[in-house]
Amino acid sequence: MSDKNIVSIEDRIPKLKQARKKKANRRLIFYLSIFFLLIAIIVYLQSPWSEIRSIEVSGNVFLTDEYIIDASGLKEGSNIWSMNKSSVVEQIEKDSVIEKASISRDFPRTVHIDVEEKSVLGYVKEGKDNYPVLSDGQIIQKNAKDFTSNAPLMIGFNEEQLTELTAEMMDIRPSIFNMISEIEWNDSDQEEMHITLYMSDGFLVKGKAEQIFDKLDYYPSIVSQLDAEDSGIIHIGVGVYFESFQNNEKEEVEMKDDETENE
Template identity: 30%
Template sequence: MEKIIDIEERIPSLRKKRKRRMTFTFSILLFLFFLALFLILYLQSSWSKVQFIVIEGTEIVETQDILKLSGVAEGESMWGFRTNEIAKRIAAHPAVSEVKVNRSDLTTVRIQIIEHEVVGFRADNEKQLVLSNGEVYESSVAGSLYGPALLDFQNEKAEDRLIAELSKLGVAERGLLSEITSTPSNADPYLVTIYMNDGNTVITSAVQLAENIGHYPSILQQIPDDQKGIVDMEVGIFFKSYDAVYIEEGEEIQIEEEEAAE
């Protein structure tokens, strides 16, 4: 026989359940009210505005150029833009290799830049920097701080190969080079003449420039300290002093390639 529960016995429990539901609903509504109030106050306060724009990593690119490309200005809403869209606009700059844009510290927009490496500059304008991606970018900084002057390149393929090889060199190795000019021969259209900062001249193919310049310090060890001249790396490695070239005094020195390769 089923037990019969009087409705009067169930009323207190029903009341408790209803009270719990009402309390829960009221808590949710109260939370949403204060959340909406907080958002309204936040959006009207200076804490929701851009107060600082930090641009990091620029060396040859003017920060004002990056700021202009970003389209962000102080005083604007921190949530009125998309960081990925800003990054795309900045990445279109010819001297920018990589870019990251993020919001930080509540009121700061941080833009982090990685520039393409400068491998040289145009000889007729020191501020026209030649970049590792092949672009030429006119900057306010002097190109001689970064690499050699590039002269007389009519062969675009030869110049592209030269730029690729210069990109393989470290800053210190590029610092050895003063000027590079294209001096193609019938045998090698990529042949270049390099005027070194120490007074020597190097003749080499642009195809092997990085490898050959890497050997240059050890080549110097086989050249008499009191002599300056031409290091010919076309076939093998030979050194001939300027005296031997111009006044026919002195001898050509064959450089030991195994020692040079060490």
């Protein structure tokens, strides 16, 4: 072996020392960076920059922003990172009007609350005031914003009957739901709920609530078989028949699937 290829220990030691020094420096820089980062985080968490500056609410129709914020328990000035999201959501969802809620932190100091309220299936009139009826039958009278809706007026129902009625109405197609202007309770000694629907096209629909809402998808096809200039009552039960106001005649009507309406 040639002497030129032999590296002496004396030549290697400075290089080894230099490599170790660089490695130690890199390690020191790494630990110092972690240390200062932790210091910065602690300072940030103790500073006003980590406090909630504003709380925004969206999705609410009936409940006011102030009411929802109060229900959440959040306060401006509290630490934005100490907020327990699941606990806040649970507090908000305790209100019977709220279907579900979610919460997020919007950088740098804003908390956003998004809520989904129960849907409106009608309204009741008390004096000059209109109060919405939600999908579980409850009437909203407090903490509500100004109410406007195309939902039908519900006449003559007590609270228990409203709960039963709205349960039957849950699956109505929007296109047909929007045609119902009023729903009236029919006085009856029978156990079943008998109602009358006042439709926007001028027809009335009568029968048991359960049977009406079970077959109401067929309404467009039923009306298409009637004289457009006639008016009267569509009786829905086991079958369907039409009672004309003009001549007091009754005629059976078929229930046909309307593919266009069901798309």
